Amino acid sequence: MSAHSVTHRCTTLVLGSGVAGLTYALRAAQFGPVLILTKKSRSDSSTNRAQGGLAAVLSPTDSFDLHVADTLEAGAGLCRRDVVEAVVREGPALIRSLTELGATFAHRDGDSEGLDLGLEGGHSRRRIVHSKDRTGQEIESTLLAAVAKHPEITVLEQHLALDLWVGAAEVGRRCYGASFLDQETGATGLVRADHTMLSTGGCGKVYRYTTNPDIATADGVAMAARAGCSLGNMEMVQFHPTCLHHSEAKSFLISEAVRGEGAVLRNLAGDEFMEGLHPLGSLAPRDVVAREIDRETKRRGDKFVLLDASSIGEKRFRERFPAISARLETFGIVGGRDPIPVVPAAHYMCGGVVVDLDGRTEVEGLFASGEVAFTGVHGANRLASNSLLEASVLAERAGGITPQPAEGPEPPPPPPPGTDPPLPDQGVILDHEWDAVRSLMLNYMGLVRSRGRLDRAVTRLAEMKEWSGDLYRTSQPSSDLTELRNISLAGLIMATAARAREESRGLHTRVDFPETDPVPRESWSRVGEGGVEVTLRPLES
Ligand code: SIN
Numbered sequence: 001m002s003a004h005s006v007t008h009r010c011t012t013l014v015l016g017s018g019v020a021g022l023t024y025a026l027r028a029a030q031f032g033p034v035l036i037l038t039k040k041s042r043s044d045s046s047t048n049r050a051q052g053g054l055a056a057v058l059s060p061t062d063s064f065d066l067h068v069a070d071t072l073e074a075g076a077g078l079c080r081r082d083v084v085e086a087v088v089r090e091g092p093a094l095i096r097s098l099t100e101l102g103a104t105f106a107h108r109d110g111d112s113e114g115l116d117l118g119l120e121g122g123h124s125r126r127r128i129v130h131s132k133d134r135t136g137q138e139i140e141s142t143l144l145a146a147v148a149k150h151p152e153i154t155v156l157e158q159h160l161a162l163d164l165w166v167g168a169a170e171v172g173r174r175c176y177g178a179s180f181l182d183q184e185t186g187a188t189g190l191v192r193a194d195h196t197m198l199s200t201g202g203c204g205k206v207y208r209y210t211t212n213p214d215i216a217t218a219d220g221v222a223m224a225a226r227a228g229c230s231l232g233n234m235e236m237v238q239f240h241p242t243c244l245h246h247s248e249a250k251s252f253l254i255s256e257a258v259r260g261e262g263a264v265l266r267n268l269a270g271d272e273f274m275e276g277l278h279p280l281g282s283l284a285p286r287d288v289v290a291r292e293i294d295r296e297t298k299r300r301g302d303k304f305v306l307l308d309a310s311s312i313g314e315k316r317f318r319e320r321f322p323a324i325s326a327r328l329e330t331f332g333i334v335g336g337r338d339p340i341p342v343v344p345a346a347h348y349m350c351g352g353v354v355v356d357l358d359g360r361t362e363v364e365g366l367f368a369s370g371e372v373a374f375t376g377v378h379g380a381n382r383l384a385s386n387s388l389l390e391a392s393v394l395a396e397r398a399g400g401i402t403p404q405p406a407e408g409p410e411p412p413p414p415p416p417p418g419t420d421p422p423l424p425d426q427g428v429i430l431d432h433e434w435d436a437v438r439s440l441m442l443n444y445m446g447l448v449r450s451r452g453r454l455d456r457a458v459t460r461l462a463e464m465k466e467w468s469g470d471l472y473r474t475s476q477p478s479s480d481l482t483e484l485r486n487i488s489l490a491g492l493i494m495a496t497a498a499r500a501r502e503e504s505r506g507l508h509t510r511v512d513f514p515e516t517d518p519v520p521r522e523s524w525s526r527v528g529e530g531g532v533e534v535t536l537r538p539l540e541s
Pocket of ligand 1: 050051052053254255256257348383384385386387
């Protein structure tokens with residue numbers, strides 16, 4: 001099937017099946033048929049892997065003001081206060097609606113009414129609603145069960161979105177749907193929809209080391225950039241301080257909630273190196289902890305630091321963190337007894353496709369929510385467990401907007417991929433290019449940056465983006481090639497935005513600009529004929 005002819009029609013098209021996409025689909029289904037395209041199986045999402053939980057003000061000792069203040073403090077002066085306030089206020093209602101839908105959250109021992117509220121880095125109060133260390137899985141399975149029962153919603157698995165169908169600027173930028181690759185049959189197709197929701201998750205796979213699942217290849221960011229959308233704060237990549245360091249443990253996260261229950265970080269000599277560096281010690285905001293781990297390992301010439309959870313004890317650790325316990329045991333580590341070797345790894349994209357509080361992008365009919373979207377909530381560093389909250393609030397709001405059928409003639413569909421059979425060594429070359437992008441991002445766009453490193457990154461990523469784009473236009477489509485085209489474009493945008501931000505703030509540390517600019521400014525990036533253009537705009541609220 002050619003990508004030039006419409007293969008599916010629906011009122012609403014949803015790309016991605018994490019919390020944002022599923023929440024949106026359930027709400028938007030009131031207006032007519034919803035089609036969800038998801039590139040692996042329906043539960044392959046970052047949501048499903050989320051261990052920590054959902055931040056919400058539920059304790060009598062907590063308040064919206066405190067949650068807002070913690071979010072702004074973590075965000076290092078770059079959060080949009082009005083958006084933070086609006087999102088934080090929705091927390092309690094969101095927990096109620098997820099509970100009504102069937103999600104089960106952990107309660108305090110012997111108290112069927114009171115939820116057990118966890119603590120994570122940067123929070124001044126216990127406010128993390130959790131299902132032990134499987135919170136994301138609980139939410140994902142609850143939403144999937146509701147979607148499965150809904151007569152208006154269809155889910156197509158193994159369907160990888162290729163490009164958005166958007167008219168050129170001269171004819172008014174409006175989205176009509178998207179093209180896709182059916183990875184089982186190899187066929188391409190085109191969906192025509194009144195509204196399209198991008199909920200494709202983040203960009204962790206742009207980096208060599210990440211806590212993210214394999215699906216996190218920046219597809220939404222890359223598609224939106226090609227369609228002419230602005231991307232906000234793309235240089236703000238959050239590294240989680242505690243990813244398990246083990247040669248056989250691919251991207252396994254040790255939740256910050258473990259430190260919330262009392263675990264501390266030590267260097268290999270046993271010193272608690274976060275002591276005295278921040279009032280919250282090992283529970284300081286993530287940017288601070290990740291940077292200090294980086295500094296400490298470099299200072300000592302070590303490869304990792306240790307998470308000492310012995311104060312929690314084996315029994316309590318197993319009970320509170322069953323999934324982490326089980327995984328650690330496969331490597332011979334007893335949680336709550338043995339020190340856990342950890343390193344920082346790419347975890348969350350705080351920037352993304354610029355949207356308003358209803359998830360509207362700059363292109364009519366195109367929405368975004370979840371990690372792919374940029375609302376201004378996370379600023380220069382996301383507060384732990386604020387992301388499921390932000391994703392759900394935005395998806396709910398966007399899903400309440402009545403779809404407007406597009407008027408006038410449809411623009412030409414997105415250019416289809418090529419038809420040439422792959423070269424005999426194409427697979428090997430693609431593997432090397434994937435490795436090259438991911439290593440480059442780690443080495444030149446990691447925790448510590450400089451003009452020299454970013455110049456190298458931009459030059460090489462621009463070349464990789466051109467090469468993968470050219471190959472995509474001529475060669476039969478494959479997921480490896482499509483994703484390489486996306487990670488190289490996303491990496492290029494990230495590195496170009498990082499080069500433009502000549503200051504150190506939150507997650508962005510420049511050795512050549514160690515000071516923080518007194519005027520907080522957002523970076524807005526756009527991709528045009530001449531490459532990536534970045535403007536720095538003073539924060540509006
Ligand atoms: C964690 O459990 O540490 C991850 C929570 C988050 O990233 O919000």
